[in-house]
Amino acid sequence: DIQMTQSPSSLSASVGDRVTITCQASQDISNYLNWYQQKPGKAPKLLIYDASNLETGVPSRFSGSGSGTDFTFTISSLQPEDIATYYCQQYDNLLDMYTFGQGTKLEIK
Amino acid sequence: QITLKESGPTLVKPTQTLTLTCTFSGFSLSTSGVGVGWIRQPPGKALEWLALIYWDDDKRYSPSLKSRLTITKDTSKNQVVLTMTNMDPVDTATYYCAHGVWGSYRFDYWGQGTLVTVSS
Numbered sequence: 298d299i300q301m302t303q304s305p306s307s308l309s310a311s312v313g314d315r316v317t318i319t320c321q322a323s324q325d326i327s328n329y330l331n332w333y334q335q336k337p338g339k340a341p342k343l344l345i346y347d348a349s350n351l352e353t354g355v356p357s358r359f360s361g362s363g364s365g366t367d368f369t370f371t372i373s374s375l376q377p378e379d380i381a382t383y384y385c386q387q388y389d390n391l392l393d394m395y396t397f398g399q400g401t402k403l404e405i406k
Numbered sequence: 407q408i409t410l411k412e413s414g415p416t417l418v419k420p421t422q423t424l425t426l427t428c429t430f431s432g433f434s435l436s437t438s439g440v441g442v443g444w445i446r447q448p449p450g451k452a453l454e455w456l457a458l459i460y461w462d463d464d465k466r467y468s469p470s471l472k473s474r475l476t477i478t479k480d481t482s483k484n485q486v487v488l489t490m491t492n493m494d495p496v497d498t499a500t501y502y503c504a505h506g507v508w509g510s511y512r513f514d515y516w517g518q519g520t521l522v523t524v525s526s
Contacts, residue, residue, distance in 0.1 A: 298469065331512045333453075340502055340516035341453065347510055384453055388511030393466050395443070395455035395511065 299324050299389045303398030309406045316372040318401045320385035325365045329388035332361055332370045335400075336381045344383075345370065380405055408432035410442075410503050410517035417523050418493050424522060428486040428503030432515075435461055435481050441506035442486040443513060444477065446499040454499075458506055459486055495524045 300323040310316050320330065328348040333341035343352045345361035348368055358373045372379055385398040414426035426444070433440060443458035457467045457477040467475050476489045486503060500521045504513035 329511050331510075333513075335453075340519055341513075342516070343512055343514045346507075346512040346514070352514065386453075386455075386513070392469065394468060395458070397445075397453040397455060400452045 298392065298394070299326060299387060299396060301385060301387055301396050301398045303385050303401060305401060306399060307402045307404070309404045310375050311406045312375055312377060314375045316375050316379075316403065318370045318383055318385075320363075320368045320370070320387070320398050322366045322368075322387055324389075326387045326389065328364050329390065330361070330363065330368045331386045332359075333384045333386060334379075334381045335384065341384060375403075375405075377405060379403065408505055408515040410505060410515060412501060412503050412517045412520040414501075414520060414522065416521060417525065419526050420494055420524060422493050424488075424490045424493050424497070426488045426490075426501055426503075426520065426522075428488070428517060430484050430486070430503075430505070433505060435459075435479050435484070435486070437461055439508045441508055442479070443504050443506045444486075444488045444501060445504060445513070446497075446501045447519075448496075448499040451499075456490075456501075457488060460506075460508060493524045498522065498524045 302321045330348045332345040335341040349361045382400045382402045410430040441460045444456040459477045474491045500519040502519045503517045505515040
C-alpha cells in the first residue's frame, strides 16, 4: 500500500497568515491528490483536485501544488471561516484504492 | 443539483451485519465515469475509504476490509448499498457516501453521513 504522511497534525495561525500543509506519498502517485476541508459535524468538502485544480466555487485563497510524492496545500490569507480539519486523499492506480491522510486541525491563534 | 443521503440503522450489535443505503439524485450511475463510494470516520478520527462502485458495475474495496464488505447498485432506484459483516465496536463511525469521478479519483459531493454505533 502507498502510505500518506500529512503534516502537521495541528496548526495554530492568525487571521491573515499564510498557512501550508503538506502530504507526502511513499510512492509516485502522479497528480492523484485531492484536498478536503471538514468542519465539525459536517461532511468533508472538496477544495482542490488533481493536486492543483480549484474546485468550482472555492475561494481563490486556497491552492495546491506538487506531483509525484510531495504535495502542498496553501491558504494564502487565513480567514476565520477556514477553521476546520483538512485532509489529503490519494489514489493508488496500481491497487485501485483510495487513502486519506491523517488530517490537519487548523485553529485560530 | 447532486445530493446523496445515507440511511440505515443507528445501532447494531457485535457480530451483526450492517446494511447501509445511499440514495442519490442529480446524476445517474449508468453514466460513464461516475462512481459512488463509501467512506467512514470514527469519532474524533480520520477518514477511511471503504468501497466504491463504478458506472460499469466494477467494484473496488479497501484491502483491509475487503472480506467483510459488499457494494451493489440499483440504477433504477438511484441507490447504492453497502453491507459490512461481523460488526465490532471499533466499526463505530459516521458513514458517508460520496459521488466519485473516475479519472480524477475525487469525491466531489458527499452525503451528510450517518452515525452507526456498534454495541451490545
